[in-house]
Amino acid sequence: MTDIAVAPATGVAVARPDQTGELTPWRLLLRRPTFLAGAVILLFWLACAIFGNLIAPHNPLAQQLLLTNQAPSGAHWFGTDQLGRDVLSRVIVGARSILFIAFAATVLSTILGTALGLVMGYFGGIVDILAGRLVEAALALPVVIVAFLFIVALGPSPLTIIVVIGLVFTLLIARTVRSTVLVESQLDYLAAARLVGEKSARIMFTEVLPNVVPAVLVEFTVRLGYAIFAIATLSFLGFGVQPPTPDWGADIAHNYVTLGAGYWWMTLFPALAIASLVIGINLVTDSIEQVLAS
Amino acid sequence: MTATDASAAAAGRGGAEPTLSVGHLDVVYKVRGRDRLALRDVSFEVGRRESYGLVGESGSGKSTVALALTRYLPRNGRVSAGTVSINGADPLAMSGADLRQLRARAVSMVYQEPGKALNPSIRVGRQVAEVYEIAGLHRAEAAERAEAMLRKVQIADPGQVMGRYPHQLSGGMAQRVVIAMALAAEPALLILDEPTTALDATVEAEVLDLVSALRAEFDTSVLFISHNLAVIAKMCDRVGVLYAGELVEEGPAREVFDNPRHPYTVGLLRCIPRRGQRKDHGRLDTIPGFLPSAGHTLTGCVFAPRCLLAEDRCREVPPPTYQVGAGRTARCYRHDEAPSLPRATPEDKPLPGPAASAETLVQLAGLSKTFVARGSRGAQVHALTGVDLELERGETLGLVGESGSGKTTLARVLLGLLPPDPGATVELAGQPLAADVRRRSRSELKALQIVFQNPDSALNRRHTVRRLISAPLTRLAGLSGERLRARLAELIAAVRLEERHLAMRPNQLSGGLKQRVAIARAFGGGPAVVVCDEPTSALDVSVQAAILNLLADLQAGEQVSYLFISHDLGVVRYLSDRIAVLYLSKVMEIGPAERVFSGPHHPYTEALLSAVPSLDGQRADRIKLSGEIPSATSLPTGCVFHTRCPRRLPSGICESQDPPLLEVEPGHRMSCHIPLDELQNLQRAGQPT
Numbered sequence: 001m002t003d004i005a006v007a008p009a010t011g012v013a014v015a016r017p018d019q020t021g022e023l024t025p026w027r028l029l030l031r032r033p034t035f036l037a038g039a040v041i042l043l044f045w046l047a048c049a050i051f052g053n054l055i056a057p058h059n060p061l062a063q064q065l066l067l068t069n070q071a072p073s074g075a076h077w078f079g080t081d082q083l084g085r086d087v088l089s090r091v092i093v094g095a096r097s098i099l100f101i102a103f104a105a106t107v108l109s110t111i112l113g114t115a116l117g118l119v120m121g122y123f124g125g126i127v128d129i130l131a132g133r134l135v136e137a138a139l140a141l142p143v144v145i146v147a148f149l150f151i152v153a154l155g156p157s158p159l160t161i162i163v164v165i166g167l168v169f170t171l172l173i174a175r176t177v178r179s180t181v182l183v184e185s186q187l188d189y190l191a192a193a194r195l196v197g198e199k200s201a202r203i204m205f206t207e208v209l210p211n212v213v214p215a216v217l218v219e220f221t222v223r224l225g226y227a228i229f230a231i232a233t234l235s236f237l238g239f240g241v242q243p244p245t246p247d248w249g250a251d252i253a254h255n256y257v258t259l260g261a262g263y264w265w266m267t268l269f270p271a272l273a274i275a276s277l278v279i280g281i282n283l284v285t286d287s288i289e290q291v292l293a294s
Numbered sequence: 295m296t297a298t299d300a301s302a303a304a305a306g307r308g309g310a311e312p313t314l315s316v317g318h319l320d321v322v323y324k325v326r327g328r329d330r331l332a333l334r335d336v337s338f339e340v341g342r343r344e345s346y347g348l349v350g351e352s353g354s355g356k357s358t359v360a361l362a363l364t365r366y367l368p369r370n371g372r373v374s375a376g377t378v379s380i381n382g383a384d385p386l387a388m389s390g391a392d393l394r395q396l397r398a399r400a401v402s403m404v405y406q407e408p409g410k411a412l413n414p415s416i417r418v419g420r421q422v423a424e425v426y427e428i429a430g431l432h433r434a435e436a437a438e439r440a441e442a443m444l445r446k447v448q449i450a451d452p453g454q455v456m457g458r459y460p461h462q463l464s465g466g467m468a469q470r471v472v473i474a475m476a477l478a479a480e481p482a483l484l485i486l487d488e489p490t491t492a493l494d495a496t497v498e499a500e501v502l503d504l505v506s507a508l509r510a511e512f513d514t515s516v517l518f519i520s521h522n523l524a525v526i527a528k529m530c531d532r533v534g535v536l537y538a539g540e541l542v543e544e545g546p547a548r549e550v551f552d553n554p555r556h557p558y559t560v561g562l563l564r565c566i567p568r569r570g571q572r573k574d575h576g577r578l579d580t581i582p583g584f585l586p587s588a589g590h591t592l593t594g595c596v597f598a599p600r601c602l603l604a605e606d607r608c609r610e611v612p613p614p615t616y617q618v619g620a621g622r623t624a625r626c627y628r629h630d631e632a633p634s635l636p637r638a639t640p641e642d643k644p645l646p647g648p649a650a651s652a653e654t655l656v657q658l659a660g661l662s663k664t665f666v667a668r669g670s671r672g673a674q675v676h677a678l679t680g681v682d683l684e685l686e687r688g689e690t691l692g693l694v695g696e697s698g699s700g701k702t703t704l705a706r707v708l709l710g711l712l713p714p715d716p717g718a719t720v721e722l723a724g725q726p727l728a729a730d731v732r733r734r735s736r737s738e739l740k741a742l743q744i745v746f747q748n749p750d751s752a753l754n755r756r757h758t759v760r761r762l763i764s765a766p767l768t769r770l771a772g773l774s775g776e777r778l779r780a781r782l783a784e785l786i787a788a789v790r791l792e793e794r795h796l797a798m799r800p801n802q803l804s805g806g807l808k809q810r811v812a813i814a815r816a817f818g819g820g821p822a823v824v825v826c827d828e829p830t831s832a833l834d835v836s837v838q839a840a841i842l843n844l845l846a847d848l849q850a851g852e853q854v855s856y857l858f859i860s861h862d863l864g865v866v867r868y869l870s871d872r873i874a875v876l877y878l879s880k881v882m883e884i885g886p887a888e889r890v891f892s893g894p895h896h897p898y899t900e901a902l903l904s905a906v907p908s909l910d911g912q913r914a915d916r917i918k919l920s921g922e923i924p925s926a927t928s929l930p931t932g933c934v935f936h937t938r939c940p941r942r943l944p945s946g947i948c949e950s951q952d953p954p955l956l957e958v959e960p961g962h963r964m965s966c967h968i969p970l971d972e973l974q975n976l977q978r979a980g981q982p983t
Contacts, residue, residue, distance in 0.1 A: 188752040191711050192815065194731050196769045197739050210756035 028291045038283025045277050048095040056089035060246045069263050079265035081255055087266055091273050094246035097158065098235070098277075102227040104162045109169030110220045114212070116170060117177025118204045122185060128178070135171040143168050143230050144237075151239045161240060165230055169223050173216075180215040184208050214292045221285035225278050232274050248274050311382060313483050313515035314340040314363070319376030321355070321362050321539075332358050332371070333539045334596075340483065345509060345516040347530030347547060349523055351562075351834040353585050355539040356519045360485050363517075364401055365393060381482050398428055402476035406488040408468035412460035418444075418471055419456025425478040440478070446511075447474045447504055464922055466497035473504065477512055484509070487519045494696040495861060496919045499905035502529055503918075521834070523566065527551050528907040532621070535559050538586050538596040545622030551909055553633065555624040557601045560635045565839035567868035569910055570891065573846040576641040578839040578868070584804060595626070602636045603628045639843060655855055656685040656708065656823055659719040663703050663712065673927045677703040678714075679879045682955065685823060690849065690856040692870030692887065694863060694902065698926060699876040701859045705825045708857070709742055710734055722822075740770045743816040747828035749808035753800040759811050760796040766818030781818075788851075789814040789844060806837035810844070817848060825857045830865060842868060863906050867891055872961075875899045878934040879926060881955055885962030894974035896964050897941040933967065941976060943967055 029035045048055060058076075064084035072079045078087035120128045138146070143165070150164040184190070185208070193203045234240045235249025243250060248270040255266035321333040333355045340346040350356045361367045363378055365385055378386050381400050385393060405411055413421060419440055426436035437456075444452035447470040460468055469489060476484055486505065490498035506529065509516055518529050526533055526547060533547040535556065543556035554560045564579035571578075583600040586592055592599070594609040601608065605627070613627045626632060661681040667673040678700045685691050693701045706712040708720065710731030720727045722741055728734050743766070746752035753762055763785060767773045773781055786796065789810040800808050809829060816824050826845065830838040846869060849856060860866045866873060867887060874884040875896060883896035890899060901917040919938045924930050930937050936948040947967050955963045958970040966973070 186751075188746040188748065189754040191706075191709070192744070192746070192752055193754075193765070194711065195709060195739060195743060196766045196819070197736060198765075198769065199732075207754055211754070213756075 025291050029287055032287045032291070034283045035287035038280045038285075038287065041276055041280030042284060045095045045099060045273075045280070048092045049099040050096075052093035052096050056086070056092045058086035058089040060085060060089040060093045061244055062086075069258070069261075069266075071263075072265055078269045079263075081251070081266045082258060082263075087251075087269050090246040090251055091248070091269050094248045094251065094270065094273065095277075097241045097245060097247050098228060098231055098249070098274075101158050101161050101165075101231050101240075102224055105165040105169065105227050105231075106220060106224045108162060108166030109173055109223060110216060112166070112170040113173025113219075114177050114209070114216050116174035118181055118208060118212070120174060121178040121181025122200065122204050122208060124182075124185075131174070132178075135175055138168065138171050139175075143226075144233050147230065147234055148237070148239065151234070156239045156242065158241065161231060161234060165227055169227065173219050173223060176219050177212055177216060180212045181208055184211050218285065218289050218292065221281060221288060225281040225285065228274065228278055228281070312339040312341045312379075313344070313381060314346075314517065315377075315379045316359070316363070317377040317379075319359075319362065319378065320374045321358055321367065321371060322374045323368075324370045324372075329374070331374075331539060333362070336376070336536075336539070336541050338534050338541060338544060340515045340517055342515060343509075343513060344532065345518060345530045347518045347520065347526035347533040348536055349520060349526045349533055350536035351521060351585065351836065353538070354536040356521075356536050357487055358539075359536075360403065360487050360517070360519055363485065364397055364403065399479055400481055401483045401485060402479060402481040403485045403487065404469070404472050404476050404489045406491050408465060408472045408492075409460065411472045412468060414460050416459075417456065418458050418460060418463070421460075422456070422471065422475050422478060425475050429479060440474075443474045443478050444471070446477075446508065447471070448500075449474075464497075465493055466501060467922070469493065469501055470504065473501070473508070477508055477514070480512055481514060483517065484514045485517045485519070488521070489518075490525065491520070491522070494923075495863075495902060496696060496905045498525075499907070500918070502907070505529065522907075523551065523563070523835070524907040524909045527909050535562075538590070540596050540625065542597065542626070543622075543624045545619065549619065549622060555618045555622065555629045555632050556597075556626045557603050557628070557632045557635045558597045560632050561600075561638070562835055563909070564637075565835045566909065567842070567864045568908075570888075571868055572887070573842075573869055577639050577843045577846070579637045579641075580639045580840045580843065581836040582638045597626075602638060603631055639840075652686045652689075654684045655687045655723055656683075656857075657719065657721040657724075658683045658704075658708065661704070661707060661718040661720065662715040663700070663707055664715055667927065675926045676879045676929055677926065678707070679929070681876075681879075681881055683874060683881065683884070685855050685857060687822070688849070688853045688855055689871040690858050690869050692866035692873040693857060693859045693876060694861065694866050694873060695876035696861070696902075696923060698878070698923060700879045701876055702827060704876070705744065705827050705857060705859060708823075709744055709825060736770060740766075740819040741822040742825070743819065743821040743823070744825040744827060745809070745812050745816050745829045748832050749800065749805065749812045752812050753808060753815075755800050757799070758796065759791070759798055759800070759803070762800075762811055763796075763814045763818060766815055770819030785814045785818060788817070788848065790840075804837075805833050806840060809833060809837075809841055813841075813844065813848070817852065817854075820852075821854055823855045823857065825859070827859045828861065831860065831862065838865070845869065863891075863903060875902070878924065878929060880934055881963075881965065882935065883962075883964045883966075884955070885959070885964075889959065889962050893977050894970055895977070896966050897939050897968070897973075898935050900977060901938075901940065933965070941968060941973075 062085065064080065066084065067080050068082055068084040070076055070080040076086050076088065078091060081087055116131065120131045146168055147161065147164045151160050154160045189207060190203060193207050231240060232249035235247050236253045238253060240249055241247040251270045252267050255263070259267055316339070317337050319333055319336040320331065322329040323332050336359065338346065348356045348359060362373055363380065363385065373386055378384060380396065383396065385396055388396060419437060422440035422443060423436040426439045427433065431439065441452045441456060444455060449455050449467065449470055463471065490501050493501060502525065518526060520526050530547045532545065533550050534541045535543040535550070535558065537558045543550060543554065543559045550559065551563065554563055561579065561581040565581065567578060581600055586596060586599065594611055595604070595613050598604040598608040608627060613625050615623045615625045616629055618624045618629050624632070659682050661678055663678040665675040665677055667675050681704065693704065695701050703712065707714045710727065710729060713729040714720065720729070722738060727738060731739070760782070763782060764778065767778055767781055771781070786792070791807065791810050791814065795803065795807065800811070803811065830841050833841060842865065845856070848854065856869070858866060858869055870887045872885060873887045873890040875882045875890065875898060877898050882898045883890060891903065893900065901919045904917045917940050919940065924937055932949045932951050933939070933953050936942050939948065942948045953965045953967045955965040958964050
């Protein structure tokens, strides 16, 4: 890194002694305040998702019909909803469904998308053209509309959402991975691998794949953010997690009609939860991208 | 310090105030919160009408000098001490407006990549005219002046070129446009930073001639920055040698290169194969060790850790600048003994040439390769047409030619990475080879390996050195366990890597070490033929010498044949037994290295040889090539070289008939209508009129 500053664009490789003590990407990440802030937010919601029932002060499902529409107070920090359920508890426990579905969908799409992108970029030619057109056709439709169609056909369930979002994002990830692979396939190490008799599949997965991992990592975090939005939107439209399970999108949908009556807390807190989670993920994404680019 | 100021020397050369004067300049880059010294105590002057060269390897700080002079340092860099004066004005103290004026009128810069210096979305004419408009001319007048300026930089049809976009220009043409823009403001100082490094030798020669001619015409002082000592020797009156941010030696260019007085300069010059030096004359000398990293904390002389003359005082107290002759300085205690610097690499062991009982190992016949250009209605690009070549066991066949001549395509076809056009013969030891590497047997794969030009591209950056070198051992030689370990140890010893390097990844190694890993990989399977595709052109001179020695040693030990591709004729001459000269997809000449170099040779070879600047004194006359390299989509009729040939026959035969590649002497074939003895007479007589 220092050499870049010292010898700009001479077109000649920089001779330098072995560098020791160079910071690993991980340590560079930990030095960035934006990464730390994002990671703290993300970890907080992860903890809520895993230990939600232990953390939550009340049972998120317990209805207290005498205590409906309570404004935030010492007993109910975030107030209660139309059925007298504790909003704070519902927000905490609600992290579980959205995070689980989003993670599962993103992991699925990352695995499939990376494989598809590798094949498209590595083989190029007709494989690439056919797959590329298919990807473009699928991406011409908004994610939520595609998901909507599938859910109507298959019935709403977390599994359907995971598969639908996973498949749509597969195409997006494949497109990014493909362009990275195209850059890699110009490099001579692929020819060198062929010259020692390595087969295509092996070259793809042991030579090329490790070099596209950084791009895949960035893509994973970006898609995770989008997945959360998409899932929240589907829940809001009533196609996500079904009541009474706590869910941010569904809770907003059930309660926003009361905004006119001044009951802002039932809508605001789940909305803030979605916003903070997406912001946290984006902060992490940005930091990873910048560290990998430097 | 008892330092003798460079200014004292400059004053001796009489005359007015120098155009540029730099005094005790320090530049630091702030990297991760720490200041790292990139230039230390650099002082020099460029007089009126003088051409001053700054030479140094990568990381020496030569570009930093140029950036500091015009305050173009990156944001993390700053001048921490010293003075700069351009035409008597101090750019370091200027306000924004004054600085812009200085950059617009007094100083111009030309960089290595002309493509990056021109705005891709503005027509060439507008870009040049803009310089005149900034100077206050009206649009029409500016366009007129721009056209005149383009004519001055020898652009044949300036009116037409002005309407083009930069991407429609060749590299040489684009660099002419950049030079035209730089000189349009008639600057007092022209800074050229590696202006010809990205260009072919023949184009480089033209651009350098152009700079020399225009310098005289425009009365401009030149600061010429290059890693190429021969280019500096050709272009500059005086030269300063930079090492690790310090100016270690300075003086008139001729004297510095003929009689260097600093051990670094001495070592650097010995690394370059010169005066027809060949591998059987013995090894090249090298400079041991590495350039200290930026921000080093050496207390004494910066070169001491690599210097074979270093004593205790060298390591303790930085040496002052000694006056070592008229206008010459050297920053070395032992400058008197520098010329007798001991060799770092013993010269012994003349390396044997190829065995007398020549056995043809690789036979290429009727080899053509046509690419279909995408997007331009299926235009065909002829990369190779009807190439016949043979490679003998244990020999080095040098492949030279300008970019686009087909050198790399030839190598890729041989390796099976590109299929040739149907009808070609590619044989290994008499057996036809499959066109596709994936259909070749293990023993065929084993036989043919390559060392690529750029190790950053050739080595998978995610793999360790151990894994990289083991790949051919396990996959081609079928080794495992103890035998694998033993062979690995043997290999890394052969390429002079150390055990500790095995666990590292390529980005932890220097360029030279990376290339050693690539060489070890190529030799891992026990190849019969190794293609070396510009293996040293991404490396510094001192590293290049070590790699060339290594290649020569390995060849002597393993009886392997090399197909050695390089644009550096000195390097090719050093290593090659035979040489093939390619031009526009065809072999122009092939023969024993000494015959091809000493002549009589093909007119193209003659032009190529005379285009290359030499450290060994100026050549009397140069064969100049006219025009651009024709497009490979429509090869010229007759002899492909006739459009540029300075010795084209008046009879018109060159335009109409393609000369066959005929044997003119034993083992020496040439494709030219002019008979050999006539060529000999012509070439003795010198340049054609």
